[in-house]
Amino acid sequence: MKLAHTAMFAALVAGALSFTLPAIAQEKAIVHAQGETTISGVPAKVLVQDWATFDNLAALDIAVAGVPSSNVPGYLADQVPADLLQLGSLFEPDFEGIAAAQADVYFVAARSAAAYATAKDIVPTIDLSVNNDAVIAGLEKNLTILGDIFDVQPKAAELIAALDAKVAAVKAAAAGKGNALVLVTNAGKLGVYGRDSRVSWIYNEVGIPSALAEVKDGDHGGDAVTFEFLLEVNPDWVFVVDRDAGTGENNGAAAALLDNELFNQTTAAQNGQIVYLDPQAAYITMNGYSAVSLMLDQVLAGFQK
The missing domain is CATH 3.40.50.1980 (Nitrogenase molybdenum iron protein domain)
Known part of the structure; x- marks a missing residue:
């Protein structure tokens, strides 16, 4: 009987701890165009200084909190709410605004890639620049990276498959x-x-x-x-x-x-x-x-x- 009571007590303690201990966010090391950036858990507040990355996040149904203040592509305009944070131009980010936003992750690429050197000391920053000699391969790599960051790997795989099908159709x-x-x-x-x-x-x-x-x-x-x-x-x-x-x-x-x-x-x-x-x-x-x-x-x- 004593053993049974001991086992029951241990089970009750374990159950109580499972409710009281906070979950520990899993850290991920993301390899990108300018190095490696560690992020904690799935980012909730996302800043973007590159319209291609915004495009990819929109395709993955990931909401963003801040975007460039210029050159909004017409085909994306209806997906850019007017109340998003304005982060400066593609070439000249507003670092004060970026710091004040206290975001979980900040994406740069292409025209904004030079911002990485400053931004990485302010917020976890990832450069998703793509090499021009392999644009579609680079795009698909970025979809895979974003799928891993936001735990939407099946959606990323779906988009990549659809893109491959279009490329095959055009080739034919x-x-x-x-x-x-x-x-x-x-x-x-x-x-x-x-x-x-x-x-x-x-x-x-x-x-x-x-x-x-x-x-x-x-x-x-x-x-x-x-x-x-x-x-x-x-x-x-x-x-x-x-x-x-x-x-x-x-x-x-x-x-x-x-x-x-x-x-x-x-x-x-x-x-x-x-x-x-x-x-x-x-x-x-x-x-x-x-x-x-x-x-x-x-x-x-x-x-x-």
Whole structure:
């Protein structure tokens, strides 16, 4: 009987402790573009200085508390509540506001990556920058990282599977359709994007042949070209990034610029094989889930006309 009473007492004590001891948050070491950051538990208050990361979090149904105060992509506008904290521009974060927010995690990438050196001493900071030579692979890696951080791995896997299916569909549709150039228009000037640009996935991961063997990718305006050069190269397809529209300066500038006597003689123009990519998805967000999905849909629709 004494043993039975002892066992019962031990069970009661264990039960009481299970209700009174606070749960210990599990720490996770997150490896990212600028090192390793330790976070405790699942972050509740999230700050984002990069629209691609916001895009990915929105696709994963993760709420955020703070966002950049500029360049909101139009295709994401209805998912950005007006009462979110404004954290400064993509290039110049408001570190005082970030510190005052007392967030659990802060994400930077691309244009805001330089903020990491300062931010990491204020709040757990993670850099989700993506290499231009493997945009879709980088996007999928970031979805996996975010899935692990927020314990939504099944949702991340679902998004990755859907993205892979779209890439496969575009590859199949593009097969045998000829070569292509990605043009960027910028303040009345023409440039070409290549295999190390913000939309390099068209060549590298979708596998559409480039009409040019070598391109010197520029950050904003690409590799400068003329209409005479474009007619000489004579691509079968042209994918257009309108930088002016992407930055909100002049919607429709690309279409007006390309309505040119020389350009209209190219195979792409003659056959109506010009695809205007969503300018903000292509130029501002670049590697967000919805951005890449939207552009893949646009490329697929072009090939299926």
